[in-house]
Amino acid sequence: MTDGPTPAMRQYYAVKARYPDAIIFFRMGDFYETFGDDAGVVARELEITLTARGRDRNGERMPLAGVPHHAADGYIARLVNKGYKVVICDQVEDPKTAKGIVKREVTRVITPGTLIDSSMLGSAGAHYLMAVAPDRADSFGLAFLDVSTGEFFVSSGSGERGYADIISEVVRYRPTEAIVPESPGGDLPARLEALGVTVSRYRDDAFDPGVAYKRLCSQFGTTTLDGYGCAQMTGAIAAAGAALLYAQETQQSPLPHISGLSTRVPSENMLLDAITLRNLEITAPIRGGNDANTLLSTLDITETPMGSRMMRSFLIAPLLRKDAIEARLDAVEWFFDRTIERQALRAALGDVADIERIAGRIAYGNAGPRDLVTLRDSLEAIPGIKALFDADAPPLIREALDMMADHASAADLIARAIVDDPPALARSGGMIRDGFNAKLDDLRHLATSGKDWIAEFQQQERERTGIRSLRVGYNRVFGYYIEVTRPNLHLVPPEYERRQTIANGERYTTPDLREKEAMIATAEDRLSALEAEVYADLIRTLAAEVPGLQATARAVGLLDVYSALAEVAARYGYTRPRIEESGRILIRDGRHPVVERNLQTPFVPNDTELDSGGTQIMIITGANMSGKSTYMRAVALCCIMAQMGSFVPARHATIGIVDRVFTRVGAFDDLASGQSTFMVEMLELANILNNVTPQSLVILDEIGRGTSTLDGSAIARAVVEFLHGKAVVGPRTLFATHFHDLVDLEGSLARVKNFHFAVKDTGTDVVFLRKIIPGATDRSYGVHVAHLAGVPKKVTDRARQLMKEASARQLPDGPRAPLYTQMLLIDPGEGVVEENPAIKELRALNPNEMTPIEALNTLCRLHRLANGEDEER
Template structure:
């Protein structure tokens, strides 16, 4: 317990798994946590601890229980025995061999095949914030810096399992990024440029960071340095697979803020087990391809040449069916090459995985042969970079058994003929066992005991077993070792002599096989980087083949990417909704045109549930897919290069932040208004519905006018609304056009046709939708009565008339103070004094305001 307590002091914030014999034990507070999270028995024992709490599990179940603790958000220190208990004097020496946290995990049971497990670090560097993302399981290392909003978007896109930042920045971090992430704080001195550069140069063994293109990014360098420091601090010194940093350039990718990533349901659905764009598009066949596709999804390209390079390759793969099918078959047999190779320096790779690595390199060789005759420029360049790593591939195949065990200490890892000493020892062990059979046969004949057998146990090695029926035949020279109910066990000098030879040979075999396997792993080290390169190329091929497969399977077409500003989609479909339709039902496609000259803003009205939101989202998703380099669900799509996609769709209260639905809505909308450019695509759905009708109309109206009149910008905008009053904007502004989603009334029912048509809609059919949702009949009847009374009083008509009378924006005028004494002002004053504000309806207020406007001319 003294040993345990001394180690625990070094890792006070981690659950310490303390190896004792065949068990990992936890003590005191750790035992209470382990019992709760793992569902294991909590006991008390007089072990010298303060409260005696104890909970443990067998050492071979470490992977299972470690996974549960880390998933529950705990840091786990694994404390192993560092020497052989058989040879140790006194208490066995122990030490922490690994500190596992949510962001630092390499265990297959903790990791998800299709997702990266990023450890992030954030450095608040004044005006510029730096951020880094490192996946220790793959060796990928990204850095970036920019505004708080940019870093927030990157955090949303990369979704790190753990985020590091300086301890004194706790309040700042929470105020900026909320509580969405698992976080850990480090000392302030770690977040310094000098220390960061020192640790990075040591890792990459270079004289400067210029080769990574980050020399002018001090905040990003500091974040990257903090990440590497944390890895070493958590007992991960072997990081030879982290060979480079990649800089993320904001101008290289189409920008989507975190609200857009959420609203378009790119990675997560708003409903449980709902479909997302990622699930819909992901037909990759390798884990590294699935991880790269997710990154392509949240980082679409912004440069036309790079987009067309992908589109050209996808088109080529569609035409060359045999080539595409051959490539997919080879990729399927590769496994997770990226994570396999990363296990080598971490010393986590087992014999079976090494053999899988060699088989993956065989697939690299096959892919090179398949790509050798292709005529696509991009595929040729990828093919040139593939490296079969023939020397190490052949060595593995020549030296290792075809189906080696998972654990090297099980034996049977190295082939015969590789090492003369090993062959000799195997001969001794094999012949020794054959000789044991001869001894059994010889003694059986000499004693006349037909049931005599030779067996082995760990207590006294090899022995002869005689049943009680024949024990009177046992020679006096045999030494009795054990008496059982039905038999007795004996040993002989000859048996002991051969036991020593056999057991000695088997121990030496295991030691020698372990040494030879370690030599093989050492020989693999120089090949880590080229194998990583192969894995990255396979991931790209997988994503491009996935795009080609989707295009053929789901009738996607190649989009035309141009330098213009227009967006023209013919017969566009929503890729996610389309795939979720029942068999035999087809998606109703629609055309959309947005341009800067005639149709910059579309005001979209229509009944509830008619498909307005689907149309908005599909326009954004088609634009996004095109910039990924994917074919799109449309018969034709002409898409001007887009630099940003913004969406404002739905909102919920941020109660923990003290913000109402309307405040959240306004925050998101303000973020859009302040960030748009001429190449932005803006999707707005039901702006202003979080407040009163008149406030909502006023805000929505002014947003449309602002987007229309922005000098030099005029972003392409789709604006869905229930405020039919906004249809008046078409008459007041040249580039605003009204459209609606069509429907057909049949008796008391409404049929949604889901087709876009010019002109505004006058009805929302909210009561019809309420009826369809299963509202009680008496409630529906009462709603119809109230609607009829309101329509009879022409409230809607009065409001509409006020809207028509609205003038275009004018300059603000300041009244002369002497006007207060004029007859006009006196009349206004008298009129206001006669108004009973407590009984005034909103419409009557608007009418009074109109009268006052007429009085002042």
């Protein structure tokens, strides 16, 4: 029969029963210990030693793994970033004064979506907790909460088409954790987990819409949610209420900095679904890896964390209203035209830290002394920033300046209270400046003078006793003591009281030393407690500044984004787009903003003329690697940049507002769902065709290539005909294809035009000119591309032979009218090609000396000469 668990372990088992799905960090002295299965996980994930001590409830050896409490944050962050939930169970009373077992309580539950500590947040990006609540029929309410900043908004999505709307929101906002009701409901949790989101089941009653409505009103201090635009969105309210409660319970705090929420209605922004975000590499590269080669990384040269988060929010939700887009462009242009002010602002913003997250930690109550010093420095920079602007600034800039509150009193308070170089943690002490609190100064003097007295006492005793090696020391067990080595014991005065025998001597005390020890110990304990109290009072005082700090942080973020977009435009030659409520997209010398940054040679710009009532569909043919995909993506990115409020990489751009960008490019499969590459292609195509509007922009690259030539060509042709439709306008479409038989659609569909990318064919080599021109081509140069990729020469030579044989079999019996107008620039090679006589005569002409009738006669003669006709005829 085994002994029962110790009192401490009974505490542990009680906590584990409440949080069976979490790793319990159980404070025992100077360590956080983990036990049982938790210890195995911690040892494996953190690569620390797994030991065993005592017995568990089954009589087996208890696995054990612990980390020092002062270094726990780093270990916890690593676990949470791997998707684990960690419960902190702390000692909540002083072990010195506790009677019996030290009382322990759960002080915090740390989950991937509720991080707030600066040491655990890996980047300046938003860190969202997502909540999903079922709504009417097949729809869901969505809520996104960033606990570290207080940002809180709701949206909605459909469960149709494999939760496509919800998945798009996940890709757009990249939540780290999603909470869903405990009751089983479909395969959405599995779909979320497949996207790398930690899914937590949360009790059903937290998602009750009525209770959630009241909870949100109580949090915001209102009686209704009408002012937030979501009063009738039952599912969104349920999700928001659950997200708020989950955050409050995990943080063990009311989280007062969460003071409102916004409603993001899809109809107010350009829709960029998950497929489009992936294919255009808006925020993440298509093949994974780092985010260095994305549109976001190209544009985001902001100076502050608030600006970086704001830039991303602009980019993933471009605007639809012309006046709102123009207002942003006005702000960017103001900075673009004022280089001195722009550079001065960017330099000043370099001194501004993450005010938004520091405000969140102040509201939560765990802001550290260094946070406050950083905040003080940031607030002291605000007046200088405001002084950079004059009265002629456009409305959005003036609005941002008006949002900035006066924080002089808060900055002054921090400057008077906190030393210039404080410790990272308040519990370390020594952060309150001398002169801020009189009682603290008195205790600090007493503690300091007590230590001085100890030093003086040691010197006096050495002189009085003649023991030159006499030393006054201290340990936790015996307190202060006088240590005398064995050879000097005969010199010890009779009033010394022996306390401890050691290997090389004895330790003593005296009445005076005991009295002073009590005074010093009391002073240090009182000093530590009072400094912690003074610091807590300071945090509570600063908490009143949190709403103003949040407003200032948002204003700083806006100014940062506008100036950063202007700086990008100035550096790389972007131009302000003209925004229209029309079906036109007119781009002169457009460039791909990401690709051009990575080229060692100049980017070849191209023009685009699309019109939903004119050239609605561009069928683009041409060689592999000629630049078709880059060109189409560049057009889409220019539209997105324009509608987010950015200048665009072009000499001129007129953008008729686009409501959605659809893309179908590349070859992907979904093996986890048992879907082939072609099935994925067709699913993405179905999504486009079922949701496209006349205001959309559609990018289609190689539709139908995943099946047989006959099937694929038929599908491709049917798609073009569907998009063209019977109406007088249709979605602007860029359609790249290697099905060259599609080019005859130009003759049968009024709004279809053929284009191709020119090449220079020397007969032995091919040079891609990257220039799009009207007309079609009948060659793809696939074998040449295979050669460039390093395919063995034996293979490419055989492929060329097979192509010649196939071409010979397909030659028509009679003459055939040419369908293609590809510009092939043929090198003459080593032979000399005689210049056409018509060209030779044309060079010799002087049009300025010719009469109209002479010019007409000459034109007729040159025409006959160019065609090889006999001039005498």
